[in-house]
Amino acid sequence: MNESRREQDLRALGRVVEPTYSPLENAAFEAEVRRTHRRRQVTRRVSAAGAVVLVAAVVAFSAFRAREPEAPAVATVRIAPDASFVAAKGAAVRTRAVEPGLLWLELEKDSARFDVAPQGGRLVRISAGDVEVEVIGTAFVVTKGEREVSVAVTEGRVRVRHGEREALLVAGESGTWPVRMALVVPSAEPVPNDVKEPVVAEAPPAPVRAVPKRRPGSGAWRALAEQGDYGGAWTALQGEGQPDDEPPDLLRAADVARLSGHPAEALPPLRRILSRFPGDPRASLAAFTLGRVLLDDLGNPREAADAFLQAWALGPKSPLAPSAGARAVEALARAGDEAAAREAAERFVREFPQSSRVDAVKRWGKVP
């Protein structure tokens, strides 16, 4: 076929494919084009406005971030279950004591984060100046400044001691303690020899930045106890007589006794709470404190186990229950009652399977 003829044929073939539109169809088409065009314009403008807002937000956020001072990097100290530890470069940490039941480290300056694996009953203590942090849980940051030491707990719980004062911090809590505490020394007063029952302060007070001076006098032991001066409170208590026969005052008296170095004198007020006020919400705390004094201070694991088990029974759903259960297993094991320790350990695992203490409890109770 001739090329030009073929082209003509194909062009004619193309003309076969030819749609036709009436004026009415064209008008409807035009209206639809205009509508679609307007819709797209609106969409474009909204998108552009959104993009501008987004860009502005990103720029503002970047500027805000740029103004924020960067937090200094905190060196981490990882303490393994066998009490060995690895300190990252920059962590000014030194060892003060390593004993079978104690690992004692000191933070000399700056900050350090401590990640502490469960120690199976071993006490881990971190000192920063005259502030001591005792590990109950797992992770916390200690910062030693020129005037104060701050402790922030990120996981678990820790006990912070400052002189004779003590505070319990749980995850999310933090506290600041002065490096040099203004000591309050009560005026010397004769201590009657016939005072047999000490009287004391309640649970550990919250950390404070300064301790104002107070004159001891009637009820002064309570004020001193609230200030963390348990030695002064103990002395004042000897001259002031017995605490009120109510759980808060009895707990306070027990704390004054044990924190001032008279653990045996803490037993009567605690036992008084358990015998007279077993239904009080603080009875579980009293039993737990009794167990700690008996086990940690007086070395009486048998009676301590009973106290911890009582604390567990009085508050099976309380936040204290896992600690009470775990320490009950520990006390039973130390008392040599393997069968009871195993039984308590199995119960603990059943009731608190997610607890960080499970491994330690299994070891104490010899549960596979």
Add this chain to the structure above:
Amino acid sequence: MATGRVIPLHARGEVPEVDPSNLTEVVRAYRGYVAAVVMRLLGRDDDVDDVVQDTFVRALDGLPRLQDKTRLKTYLASIAVRLTMRRLGRRRLLQRFGLSERWHPTLLSTPGASGEQKAMLADVYRVLDGCAPEARVAWTLRYLEGERLEDVAALMGLSLATVKRRIAAVDAQVQEAHRE
């Protein structure tokens, strides 16, 4: 009834006087032309209305700024060709996954065609259906649309040599199919 008709790009003398800023005039003058180009390129009725409408919607932004009225037709055609090639590319992708049917005569309405023309169209579009979008568009513009090679290259944004190669490759297949 106004009908669409083939207006070759190079036939500038036949271009109607239309004010580009007047959409009513533009639609009346060129909707048929654009629809015919798109239908020939696609080879089927479906998708034609979508592509034509999209062509005019996109052209609406640029029409008022069009200085040379004689370029109005080329302007619309270039938009239509670009959109059609995109649609053909998508269809080819769907065909690879078996999600788009192959060409058959019922897909394209040709009420005025003779039996011989319908047979020829079937031969042509069966070949084109197996070709790459760029090649089939170039061949269609050149032969079914009757455009000059230079205009085909300009419409597609390709070099003249590339357009010739694309057209030659498809044309050989079309001629082979016609001989069979």
